[in-house]
Amino acid sequence: xxxxxxxxxxxxxxxxxxxxxxxxxxxxxxxxxxxxxxxxxxxxxxxxxxxxxxxxxxxxxxxxxxxxxxxxxxxxxxxxxxxxxxxxxxxxxxxxxxxxxxxxxxxxxxxxxxxxxxxxxxxxxxxxxxxxxxxxxxxxxxxxxxxxxxxxxxxxxxxxxxxxxxxxxxxxxxxxxxxxxxxxxxxxxxxxxxxxxxxxxxxxxxxxxxxxxxxxxxxxxxxxxxxxxxxxxxxxxxxxxxxxxxxxxxxxxxxxxxxxxxxxxxxxxxxxxxxxxxxxxxxxxxxxxxxxxxxxxxxxxxxxxxxxxxxxxxxxxxxxxxxxxxxxxxxxxxxxxxxxxxxxxxxxxx
Numbered sequence: 001x002x003x004x005x006x007x008x009x010x011x012x013x014x015x016x017x018x019x020x021x022x023x024x025x026x027x028x029x030x031x032x033x034x035x036x037x038x039x040x041x042x043x044x045x046x047x048x049x050x051x052x053x054x055x056x057x058x059x060x061x062x063x064x065x066x067x068x069x070x071x072x073x074x075x076x077x078x079x080x081x082x083x084x085x086x087x088x089x090x091x092x093x094x095x096x097x098x099x100x101x102x103x104x105x106x107x108x109x110x111x112x113x114x115x116x117x118x119x120x121x122x123x124x125x126x127x128x129x130x131x132x133x134x135x136x137x138x139x140x141x142x143x144x145x146x147x148x149x150x151x152x153x154x155x156x157x158x159x160x161x162x163x164x165x166x167x168x169x170x171x172x173x174x175x176x177x178x179x180x181x182x183x184x185x186x187x188x189x190x191x192x193x194x195x196x197x198x199x200x201x202x203x204x205x206x207x208x209x210x211x212x213x214x215x216x217x218x219x220x221x222x223x224x225x226x227x228x229x230x231x232x233x234x235x236x237x238x239x240x241x242x243x244x245x246x247x248x249x250x251x252x253x254x255x256x257x258x259x260x261x262x263x264x265x266x267x268x269x270x271x272x273x274x275x276x277x278x279x280x281x282x283x284x285x286x287x288x289x290x291x292x293x294x295x296x297x298x299x300x301x302x303x304x305x306x307x308x309x310x311x312x313x314x315x316x317x318x319x320x321x322x323x324x325x326x327x328x329x330x331x332x333x334x335x336x337x338x339x340x341x342x343x344x345x346x347x348x349x350x
Contacts, residue, residue, distance in 0.1 A: 006060045006067075017052055021045060066093055081107060118179070125176040129169055136166050156209050163205075167239060171301050174232055178308060185226040185313070192264065193219040195227055196253060199234045206242045210249070217254030221262060223333045229309050233317075236302040237266050237329045244327070245270035261316075261335055267328040273321035281319060282307040 007014070025041055065087065073080050081104050088097040140162050147155045177184055196219060200207075207214055241251050249269040256263040273281060277288035285300040303317075310317040310331060321327035 003057075003060055007056065010056065014052070014056075021048055063090070063093075122176045122180065125172060129173040132169060133166070136162060136169070156205065159205060160209075167235075168299070170232065170235070171299065171305065174305055174309070175301060178305070185229055187224055187226055187313070189222050190225055190227050190230075192221045192223050192255070195225075195230055196234060199231055199238055202235070203238055203242060207251075210242065210245070210247045212242065212245055212248070213250045215250060215252040215254075217252070219253065219255055221255055221257075223262060225313055225315070225333065229313060233306045233309050233331070234266075236306040240302055241266060241268040241270065241327070241329075244268070259335070262333040264331040264333070265328055266330075267326060269326045272323040272325050273319070273327055274323055278319065278321055282317070 025045065028041065066089070069085060069087070073083060073085070076083075084104055085097040085100045088094040140159070143155065143158045143162060146158075150158070196216075200214065206212070238251070245251060245268045251269075252265075252267045254265050254267075256265060274289055277286075280286045281288065281303050283300075284304040286304075287300045307317045314334065316332040316334075318330045318332065319327060320330070
């Protein structure tokens with residue numbers, strides 16, 4: 001707090017002081033037994049005003065450290081709860097300090113309760129996901145046994161619905177782990193093709209049934225990433241590409257290297273994304289114009305999770321698209337100067 005603001009806060013006291021001084025001057029002036037010249041009276045007024053100024057200055061400088069402490073807390077709101085007020089002197093300062101301590105303690109209790117509830121919910125979701133995967137796996141086995149009895153079309157519809165349920169379950173699981181990501185990943189060197197191919201195999205039924213051609217470029221590269229999380233990211237991207245690519249379309253997976261990064265490009269010949277929707281496709285819950293079609297059943301979580309997880313892995317996810325011409329999702333793996341890959345072909349392959 002500046003001295004000017006301090007004076008403004010005490011304007012009522014200063015006004016009261018001058019009113020009292022005026023009444024004192026009036027009383028002295030009207031007292032006939034003790035006549036006082038105007039010069040002496042003015043001198044007395046100036047002296048009293050000077051004493052008031054000194055008093056306010058001393059009061060301000062005594063409380064300046066307290067004001068400075070408050071300003072420092074306000075300028076650093078991210079750590080305001082970690083640094084309670086200290087060194088209160090006056091009773092009003094002690095009251096403010098006590099209020100701050102009570103507020104911080106209450107906030108910590110509420111925060112601990114919220115964190116505990118979130119942990120309970122996350123544990124429940126993890127348990128629920130693992131429990132529901134058992135009947136889903138059993139349902140998949142049963143559908144495989146019924147393949148010859150129900151026909152190809154019915155079999156595809158059944159497996160498609162089972163895979164969709166499993167996909168949504170995975171979304172719930174990874175979304176619940178998003179806030180606790182740091183405890184569940186391990187950055188290592190991985191062969192990019194060894195991560196991509198299993199995701200392709202998981203979606204092979206879609207490729208076959210929709211007659212979508214898969215074109216793979218040279219994927220013999222290594223990257224620093226986490227295999228499980230990157231597999232989930234690729235699953236979201238490829239699932240989206242299959243969803244919005246019409247029958248007999250094409251999905252292409254290729255790698256492009258630059259001096260700054262290695263780029264994994266997943267392109268489709270689908271319906272594309274409008275220019276108005278493209279900047280928002282990574283927002284949580286945003287489905288856009290394409291997602292409003294009844295046959296797509298978009299949740300608005302897939303690309304949101306993919307983008308958040310790429311950031312946490314130290315990668316970057318971008319997109320380009322044109323309506324009627326398809327969409328390209330690009331995962332950028334940064335090139336590390338002290339590491340031979342990504343950015344160079346894998347040396348282990350011969």
